[in-house]
Amino acid sequence: MTATLPREAAAPPVSVTRAYRFELLKLLSHWRIRLLLLACWIAPGLFVAGVSVQSTLPSDTLFGRWMHATGWAGPLVVLGFAGTWALPLLTSVVAGDVFAAEDRLGTWRHLLVAVRSPRRIFAAKALAALTVVLLLVAGLAASGTVGGLTAVGDQPLVGLDGHLISPGDAAAKVLLAWTAALAPTLALAAIGLLGSVALGRSPTGLLLPPLVALAMSVAQMLPLPVAVRLALPGSAFVSWNGLFTAPAQLTPLLIGIAVSLLWAVLATALAHHLFLRRDFTDLAYDGGGRRALTTGLLPMAGLLALSVAVIAVTAPSAGITRAKVQASLATAFAHLYRMQTGQLHRPAVTEAQLRASAACTKSDGLAAQEGPGNDWRCVVTWHLPGAAVAGTAVYQLDVGSDGRYVADGDGPKEVNGYFLVRTETGDAPNPLWQFDGNVELLDTTSKG
Incomplete structure (x- = not known):
């Protein structure tokens, strides 16, 4: 055993x-x-x-x-x-x-x-x-x-x-x-x-x-x-x-x-x-x-x-279209114009009073008016209360495939043609000279 x-x-x-x-x-x-x-x-x-x-x-x-x-x-x-x-x-x-x-x-x-x-x-x-x-x-x-x-x-x-x-x-x-x-x-x-x-x-x-x-x-x-x-x-x-x-x-x-x-x-x-x-x-x-x-x-x-x-x-998408570029640029310009107004101690204005709008063309209108590229040229128009003539400014846009763009001012000099503005306390960076923006690639924008 x-x-x-x-x-x-x-x-x-x-x-x-x-x-x-x-x-x-x-x-x-x-x-x-x-x-x-x-x-x-x-x-x-x-x-x-x-x-x-x-x-x-x-x-x-x-x-x-x-x-x-x-x-x-x-x-x-x-x-x-x-x-x-x-x-x-x-x-x-x-x-x-x-x-x-x-x-x-x-x-x-x-x-x-x-x-x-x-x-x-x-x-x-x-x-x-x-x-x-x-x-x-x-x-x-x-x-x-x-x-x-x-x-x-x-x-x-x-x-x-x-x-x-x-x-x-x-x-x-x-x-x-x-x-x-x-x-x-x-x-x-x-x-x-x-x-x-x-x-x-x-x-x-x-x-x-x-x-x-x-x-x-x-x-x-x-x-x-x-x-x-x-x-x-x-x-x-x-x-x-x-x-x-x-x-x-x-x-x-x-x-x-x-x-x-x-x-x-x-x-x-x-x-x-x-x-x-x-x-x-x-x-x-x-x-x-x-x-x-x-x-x-x-x-x-x-x-x-x-x-x-x-x-x-x-998620429906429209990509980068001319309408989206124009709307984004006009909105950013209006906000930054108010900032410049404060720097120069001019009478305050609102975005509604400015009624800023943008007209953009890509490749001088010879190509499809959509998509990324550094050949976007835009003219921004705005109105000041009491002024008979609308103001205009030119921007060259470099729009990336992700919707981000850089707007580079191309005149007039007193608005966006120089990187500094002369204020009462000295020269200060000009917010309208060059700025970043973003075009949403989707058709809908979430509120937040």
Whole structure:
């Protein structure tokens, strides 16, 4: 008769909370993560404060021309740069390497023995990467805001349609803009997780978020259909501009946020699926190969096609038309004319009294009167109370594919032909000389 020994009870898996703390401390112990955190919490503030006191401003950047006037322009300039360059690189360093690092170091066996649950390992690593990414984004926003307010102060901000936004409203809109930018950042982070899992130690996984962001940035500059533009997860990096018009252009922003979150969920789910199916006993594992392509790339392409179809049906668009350009320019001019009137201490007028209108032509009327281009020429007409003759001013417009345009004054000199106006206290920047505007690409404008 053979005696059988009772089997020792299997040790339970480590909790997600403990695994998350371990992964977070492991990330924060890396010198490059600490350096990035330090840079994100200090560098934007120093940059904004330094630029704000210079004689030249980054006028080719959205809100850059107002960095002398208000501290709230600084964090928006930082946001414009971060959406194009900083955030894709940050998500690459953090999320794009969180799984691949274990492959390079050959530590999967030790981690599996310690935690005893691949699902909990994935959850802990994903949450730790998300936490670090949120800390980096918070640092960029807070540092840029503190730098701007310290160097310039808490003055009203000029919106994209020329109207003044009070400091309190400006603070709320800046916060909303940075919050909206979290959605495409999460999408890039999820793509980084997917690349880190699917491609193993290959450097391609680390480069995946910036490559995707670069492709989306190039696509935003092309004259693509509006439905395709809004179906890209990076559209929210652009459509936050609509928060700074009156009324706010919220529909493109909400669509961009929803699309970005869908990409984030799908990419994370695909990464989770691939992670659970991988063979951890293969010490030479170097990515999933064809399975990574079919399981990772094809579902994302399917989501893009589905998003384009849904947006095309549910969100009617007219693109950039002459009527929209004229209406946007006339509105911005009226608001900024009132600002110039205040600078020159002339009798106050209202937008209703000015009755500003614009007549625009593209390519001297020889081409279709719609679409982006730097060949828009507009004549703005306005009326002053008691004046028998209407005033006119000429503008050259450079309209981008995303609807943003730069209006460059072309005379008369006393209105918009020079970058300074002479006031009682000295020369001051002329708000009508050159300004930014925004044409909504959709037919409807959300009230807000």
